Amino acid sequence: MKKISILKPVLDANQERARENRKFFDRLGSLVINVIAAPGAGKTSVIESLGRRLKSEYKILVIEGDIRGSLDSARIKKLKIDAIQINTLTACHLDAFMIGRVLPRIRKKYDLILIENVGNLVCPAEFEIGEDFKLAILSTAEGDDKPLKYPLLFHLARVAVINKRDLLPHVDFDPRRAKKEIRKRNPRAVIFEVSAKTGAGFEPFIEFMKKELRKKR
Amino acid sequence: MKKISILKPVLDANQERARENRKFFDRLGSLVINVIAAPGAGKTSVIESLGRRLKSEYKILVIEGDIRGSLDSARIKKLKIDAIQINTLTACHLDAFMIGRVLPRIRKKYDLILIENVGNLVCPAEFEIGEDFKLAILSTAEGDDKPLKYPLLFHLARVAVINKRDLLPHVDFDPRRAKKEIRKRNPRAVIFEVSAKTGAGFEPFIEFMKKELRKKR
Numbered sequence: 001m002k003k004i005s006i007l008k009p010v011l012d013a014n015q016e017r018a019r020e021n022r023k024f025f026d027r028l029g030s031l032v033i034n035v036i037a038a039p040g041a042g043k044t045s046v047i048e049s050l051g052r053r054l055k056s057e058y059k060i061l062v063i064e065g066d067i068r069g070s071l072d073s074a075r076i077k078k079l080k081i082d083a084i085q086i087n088t089l090t091a092c093h094l095d096a097f098m099i100g101r102v103l104p105r106i107r108k109k110y111d112l113i114l115i116e117n118v119g120n121l122v123c124p125a126e127f128e129i130g131e132d133f134k135l136a137i138l139s140t141a142e143g144d145d146k147p148l149k150y151p152l153l154f155h156l157a158r159v160a161v162i163n164k165r166d167l168l169p170h171v172d173f174d175p176r177r178a179k180k181e182i183r184k185r186n187p188r189a190v191i192f193e194v195s196a197k198t199g200a201g202f203e204p205f206i207e208f209m210k211k212e213l214r215k216k217r
Numbered sequence: 218m219k220k221i222s223i224l225k226p227v228l229d230a231n232q233e234r235a236r237e238n239r240k241f242f243d244r245l246g247s248l249v250i251n252v253i254a255a256p257g258a259g260k261t262s263v264i265e266s267l268g269r270r271l272k273s274e275y276k277i278l279v280i281e282g283d284i285r286g287s288l289d290s291a292r293i294k295k296l297k298i299d300a301i302q303i304n305t306l307t308a309c310h311l312d313a314f315m316i317g318r319v320l321p322r323i324r325k326k327y328d329l330i331l332i333e334n335v336g337n338l339v340c341p342a343e344f345e346i347g348e349d350f351k352l353a354i355l356s357t358a359e360g361d362d363k364p365l366k367y368p369l370l371f372h373l374a375r376v377a378v379i380n381k382r383d384l385l386p387h388v389d390f391d392p393r394r395a396k397k398e399i400r401k402r403n404p405r406a407v408i409f410e411v412s413a414k415t416g417a418g419f420e421p422f423i424e425f426m427k428k429e430l431r432k433k434r
Contacts, residue, residue, distance in 0.1 A: 041257075118339065119255065119367075122309035139358065142256055149283055
């Protein structure tokens with residue numbers, strides 16, 4: 001959507017609702033992560049990979065944001081992980097009000113709430129939803145120039161995951177260039193290189209997640 | 218951006234400006250294509266491939282829409298093809314007004330104007346810019362479920378290009394399923410399967426483009 005003069009009040013109202021959401025999550029003691037990436041970067045696959053490795057030790061909820069359908073929440077439920085589907089219909093991102101509306105359905109104490117945003121590198125970065133931090137995923141098939149072209153997301157994301165590292169021999173993607181470009185936007189970014197398909201690279205990522213989860217206990 | 222009550226007037230005003238753009242393009246006799254895809258699907262690479270194959274016979278202009286930077290217009294200019302860069306800054310799509318503002322810079326008669334939208338499968342589909350038709354690109358690395366998850370674009374796009382077919386042995390992508398899902402949204406969609414990297418599959422696509430270009434003469 002075009003940014004016009006009404007944007008500031010929209011973002012201010014969103015910010016206020018995000019703070020309400022945050023209070024709710026704090027009462028639950030949940031670590032809440034806003035997962036943002038382009039369509040097809042592997043958001044659901046990375047979330048499945050985290051879920052499989054963490055579910056025996058932690059209670060996990062996944063909130064799926066999609067324009068339409070419930071393909072992704074069905075994938076999560078197959079892993080016996082709780083999932084809530086949000087359909088944004090015409091909106092290209094989740095906002096704090098959409099999250100606010102599903103909070104009454106959260107009746108258990110979850111250690112980890114993973115919120116999968118709509119596939120888009122632009123607007124999802126602009127709307128806080130009450131998360132602890134944003135996690136950006138970039139796949140090797142997309143090209144190493146993406147942090148340059150979508151700077152706000154990579155500036156804001158505390159964690160950046162480079163996914164589909166199994167495709168590296170087949171694509172023109174230089175992980176060093178990608179990491180350099182990410183660090184230019186956010187020198188403190190924590191970066192992991194993984195393949196959700198083969199499972200490679202998840203050990204340090206899981207260690208990081210466990211450290212973050214321990215901080216909430 | 219969230220769809221709120223101001224959306225209808227915004228889209229109506231956009232539509233009116235799109236009709237003005239259309240009149241301008243009609244006076245030039247140009248075929249104008251709005252190229253829409255996710256970040257990293259290969260929009261610029263497909264445009265480069267078309268440009269290389271058509272530039273000896275047709276006058277081509279490329280209009281590049283990016284949040285920031287001029288990486289893509291620099292790639293096009295390297296091919297000795299004229300390019301205009303638009304930076305949308307915070308907007309996640311091109312609209313008819315952004316195109317309207319660069320029309321005074323178009324001083325030659327172009328046969329073909331390729332407009333590369335911002336990498337996004339949602340909002341770019343909602344804003345007409347004065348194009349003859351929309352061309353959607355889907356890469357095999359993104360997954361064959363994308364037409365299901367972003368239905369509006371695939372409903373509206375007259376042409377759908379499945380790119381990165383060279384990656385098929387390495388990804389879970391069923392081209393038959395993708396085509397079936399595209400045809401569900403638009404039974405008359407013209408679909409091409411190509412690899413901008415290897416050049417495979419471009420012959421029928423170029424034949425189609427030449428037929429469309431002849432209609433304008």
